[in-house]
Amino acid sequence: MTFSxxxxxxxxxxxxxxxxxxxxxxxxxxxxVYEQACASAASRVVIATDDVRISAVxxxxxxxxxxxxxxxxxxxxxxxxxxRQLTFDDTHIVVNVQGDEPLxxxxxIDQVADNLAxxxxxxxxxLSTTITGVEELFDSNVVKVVADNNDLALYFSRxxxxxxxxxxDAKSRADRQTSGTARRHLGIYAYRVGLLHRFVAxxxxxxxxxxxxxxxxxxxxxxxxxxxxxxCPVPAGVDTAEDLDRVRRSIALNSEL
Numbered sequence: 001m002t003f004s005x006x007x008x009x010x011x012x013x014x015x016x017x018x019x020x021x022x023x024x025x026x027x028x029x030x031x032x033v034y035e036q037a038c039a040s041a042a043s044r045v046v047i048a049t050d051d052v053r054i055s056a057v058x059x060x061x062x063x064x065x066x067x068x069x070x071x072x073x074x075x076x077x078x079x080x081x082x083x084r085q086l087t088f089d090d091t092h093i094v095v096n097v098q099g100d101e102p103l104x105x106x107x108x109i110d111q112v113a114d115n116l117a118x119x120x121x122x123x124x125x126x127l128s129t130t131i132t133g134v135e136e137l138f139d140s141n142v143v144k145v146v147a148d149n150n151d152l153a154l155y156f157s158r159x160x161x162x163x164x165x166x167x168x169d170a171k172s173r174a175d176r177q178t179s180g181t182a183r184r185h186l187g188i189y190a191y192r193v194g195l196l197h198r199f200v201a202x203x204x205x206x207x208x209x210x211x212x213x214x215x216x217x218x219x220x221x222x223x224x225x226x227x228x229x230x231x232c233p234v235p236a237g238v239d240t241a242e243d244l245d246r247v248r249r250s251i252a253l254n255s256e257l
Contacts, residue, residue: 003113003190004092005042006066006082007033008075009058009099011051015239020099021057022244025251029238030054031061032102032251040109042095048082074214076189080196090194093117098187102247103235108188111231116190122152122226124218125190129230131182141239143185143213145227153225156185156213183227186234189215195223 009020009030016022020030027035030047037045047058050070058065066085072078079096088094095113097104108127116125128145131137137144140158147153155161162181191199199218208216218225238244 001093001114001117002043003041003095003117004088005037005040005045005095005097005109006079007037007045007047007097007099008078009047009049009051009054010075010078011049011054013100016241016244019238019244020054022238024102024244024248028057028061029102029244029247030058030099031063033097033099033104034058034061034063036102036104036106037097037109039106040095040113041106042109042113046082046086047099048078050078076196076214077200079191080200083193083196088193090192090197092193094191094193094196096189096191098237100239101188101237103250104188104237105232105234107232108186108230108234111228112188112190115226115228116192119151119226121224123192123195123223124215125226125228126153126215127186127188127230127234128183128227129186129234130180131184132180136184137182143187145183145185147183147227151227153215153219153227155219156211156215158211158213183229185227186230187237199223 011018013019022029046064046066048066048068049055050068055065066082068078068081093113093116095109112125112127136142137160144161145153145156146161202217202221205217205220
């Protein structure tokens, strides 16, 4: 199996602008993401950006950079442009690794690519972990996923799904534990290039807009998304200054990183 990794990186993050260039123990966050991706089995790793500052930093540490159009509505659209620039075949597998995941394990990058290659009826592959705490279950920033018996996604939501009718009420939430049926969606995707070309041509869907989850556009148009439990723990990415401090502390404690 051959696959590529594309890392979409933009400068103007709404909650933490410029975070991909933030220093983490002597390296930019983007370089740390890139190095984790390079430790996977990917045949190539490409950084996709529309920002000359990001491009200059990436090229300085030796990365392949594709300059993409400004104004892409999502990272998926930016990844799709890269596949056209590099003339990838429609059957080629591309893994979208977020530019704010400096601790992403290379193993899960390989896992999601292998899952798509193995599950030939799927158009997209992604990963999940088990939700064990009520706080996480009710956090709208934690995306949940429900899948069928073939590990194909039925729905993604920011709401707590599945809803255990008799297990929760407003007064007892904080005192209860989850049953282990809820799954947290991890924002890593493997696509076949042909699916990417179709995806960017589809109009936005109502459910996608309500939940602010672009994968619902794929489901609404009949795409099959394979979801598997991640093969190892996946640390959370960086959305806030507090997240950035957490990652810095983690890397400072691990001299190998």
